[in-house]
Amino acid sequence: xxxxxxxxxxxxxxxxxYQPFTMLLSLYGASLIKTNTIDYYRxxxxxxEGQKAVVDTFDPDVLITPFSFPIEAExxxxxxxxxxxxxxNTKKPIITDLSQIKQLPTPDFKNSMPIQFFLKGxxxxxxxxxxxxxxxxxxxxxxDLAALLMGIEMWIDTLLFxxxxxxxxxxKSIEQFVRLGNEFMERGATFLVVPVNFTTAMIITDRIFExxxxxxxxxxxxxxxxxxxxxxxxxxxxxxxRFAELTNVIAFVLEPSESFNEARQIIGEDMVLMGNxxxxxxxxxxxxxxxxxxxxxxxxxxxxxxxxxxxSNADIPYETPVETIQTVVExxxxxxxx
Amino acid sequence: xxxxINQLEAALLSVxxxxxxxxxxxHRNIPPIELIEQLVMPVLDRIxxxxxxxxxxxxxxxxxxxxIEEWVDTILPSGDPNRKYQPKLAIAVLEDYHMxxxxxxxxxxxxxxxxxxxxxxISVRELVTKVKEDKIEVLLISTLMLPSAxxxxxxxxxxxxxxSKVKIIVGGAPFRFDDKLWNEVGxxxxxxxxxxxxxxxxKIMEEKK
Numbered sequence: 001x002x003x004x005x006x007x008x009x010x011x012x013x014x015x016x017x018y019q020p021f022t023m024l025l026s027l028y029g030a031s032l033i034k035t036n037t038i039d040y041y042r043x044x045x046x047x048x049e050g051q052k053a054v055v056d057t058f059d060p061d062v063l064i065t066p067f068s069f070p071i072e073a074e075x076x077x078x079x080x081x082x083x084x085x086x087x088x089n090t091k092k093p094i095i096t097d098l099s100q101i102k103q104l105p106t107p108d109f110k111n112s113m114p115i116q117f118f119l120k121g122x123x124x125x126x127x128x129x130x131x132x133x134x135x136x137x138x139x140x141x142x143x144d145l146a147a148l149l150m151g152i153e154m155w156i157d158t159l160l161f162x163x164x165x166x167x168x169x170x171x172k173s174i175e176q177f178v179r180l181g182n183e184f185m186e187r188g189a190t191f192l193v194v195p196v197n198f199t200t201a202m203i204i205t206d207r208i209f210e211x212x213x214x215x216x217x218x219x220x221x222x223x224x225x226x227x228x229x230x231x232x233x234x235x236x237x238x239x240x241x242r243f244a245e246l247t248n249v250i251a252f253v254l255e256p257s258e259s260f261n262e263a264r265q266i267i268g269e270d271m272v273l274m275g276n277x278x279x280x281x282x283x284x285x286x287x288x289x290x291x292x293x294x295x296x297x298x299x300x301x302x303x304x305x306x307x308x309x310x311x312s313n314a315d316i317p318y319e320t321p322v323e324t325i326q327t328v329v330e331x332x333x334x335x336x337x338x
Numbered sequence: 339x340x341x342x343i344n345q346l347e348a349a350l351l352s353v354x355x356x357x358x359x360x361x362x363x364x365h366r367n368i369p370p371i372e373l374i375e376q377l378v379m380p381v382l383d384r385i386x387x388x389x390x391x392x393x394x395x396x397x398x399x400x401x402x403x404x405x406i407e408e409w410v411d412t413i414l415p416s417g418d419p420n421r422k423y424q425p426k427l428a429i430a431v432l433e434d435y436h437m438x439x440x441x442x443x444x445x446x447x448x449x450x451x452x453x454x455x456x457x458x459x460i461s462v463r464e465l466v467t468k469v470k471e472d473k474i475e476v477l478l479i480s481t482l483m484l485p486s487a488x489x490x491x492x493x494x495x496x497x498x499x500x501x502s503k504v505k506i507i508v509g510g511a512p513f514r515f516d517d518k519l520w521n522e523v524g525x526x527x528x529x530x531x532x533x534x535x536x537x538x539x540x541k542i543m544e545e546k547k
Contacts (some may be wrong), residue, residue, distance in 0.1 A: 081434075081477045156400055205397060
């Protein structure tokens with residue numbers, strides 16, 4: 001079995017030769033090739049060099065195309081801030097007044113430097129690994145993109161009191177989601193990974209979530225491929241059941257404190273579950289502790305054929321020792337699942 | 339009062355400003371500070387705990403704080419002598435535009451009858467000047483991103499140069515992720531959330547007595 005076959009086998013629940021896994025090592029590629037992250041997130045060639053180092057060092061089954069949501073917001077004009085050894089962040093949302101939504105142009109893909117960074121990174125991945133590895137493309141959920149474009153405070157206000165403006169911004173973000181998502185699929189992505197940081201019960205109420213669901217359905221149903229819902233930095237419960245009903249959703253990446261068994265009770269036995277290993281926390285772990293956590297997760301999912309070991313939350317930090325990550329990889333590879 | 343607490347909590351969580359105001363106004367016969375301590379604070383505390391436990395959404399925390407802050411302002415305008423004895427307080431975000439955390443802390447503090455200045459997003463240089471001009475004794479810095487958190491070190495160094503004795507309380511994601519960072523950047527304390535900042539300010543007030 002190659003990595004792609006191993007990952008695809010988890011969808012129908014076919015036994016694999018060993019436990020497939022992935023880690024969010026988008027930032028860590030820069031660490032492996034010892035480059036500064038400012039150049040790394042601007043140059044798709046350099047970014048891919050880092051990802052080749054990730055494959056050579058850890059050989060994950062799922063590779064991840066450029067992961068940086070602020071860069072997606074930059075395509076709309078948002079200002080970024082860079083700090084070496086970290087992924088870029090959004091400094092200033094582009095929308096500061098609701099009247100600006102109507103005039104906000106969606107990115108011109110051909111001439112947008114941020115969008116071209118994503119697409120070139122995607123092309124490098126597909127050309128080099130498309131036949132042997134699963135390729136996951138992270139993309140903002142339309143509702144999260146709206147929050148990033150206007151800032152969470154204005155987004156909450158808008159959700160509560162300006163439903164006409166919710167419609168306006170969601171139309172723009174759905175257009176972007178569908179267009180970029182389908183570009184990824186057509187260029188060779190195996191599935192999209194859609195974090196929902198701002199579309200969870202930690203941020204919004206049940207009533208607001210219900211209001212957003214038709215927008216999410218409209219967006220997801222137009223994607224020409226499967227979708228994995230990612231926890232972002234938030235918790236997927238208790239909305240996971242309603243996410244599961246959305247078109248094209250096949251899998252979930254859970255937050256480290258969330259229970260796979262609880263998720264199974266809600267979404268059933270057939271959808272793919274991933275996650276539970278806290279990516280950003282990697283840097284604080286000893287090798288022994290990393291191994292313990294890995295084994296705990298593997299034993300919890302021993303009988304689960306619809307499971308992919310994965311890190312949750314954000315990137316694994318730049319300063320994480322290679323040996324800690326290798327310990328996790330070796331623990332997964334030597335685990336007797338069946 | 340327990341019934342009023344339950345009713346107010348339910349109304350705030352439903353973002354029902356009319357019912358919230360009715361419940362609060364029913365108890366206007368109680369002196370403002372006592373009303374805040376007996377009714378408002380327990381409700382805000384419950385809502386904050388609810389968010390920690392995952393039963394309340396951030397949007398509800400935000401809207402509750404904002405509503406209560408506005409209501410408290412009507413019964414205890416800024417500068418009212420009935421407001422608590424307190425050090426001169428200010429809150430700011432350093433060279434960053436992520437304002438929600440600051441907004442929530444600001445609302446919760448004002449809803450708890452504290453009076454404080456809101457400097458919005460501001461540069462280190464401007465903040466040093468403002469702290470000096472306004473004779474600020476406790477400065478709260480809200481952060482979301484690491485670059486903004488690291489700016490606190492620069493702020494602290496500049497404040498030392500001016501012989502400022504201001505106490506700096508920091509909060510936000512970078513400090514929650516790395517629990518030693520607040521000390522490394524030279525802050526005096528780290529608040530886990532808006533409610534924790536009240537405890538820290540009260541402790542500082544005790545020390546000043």
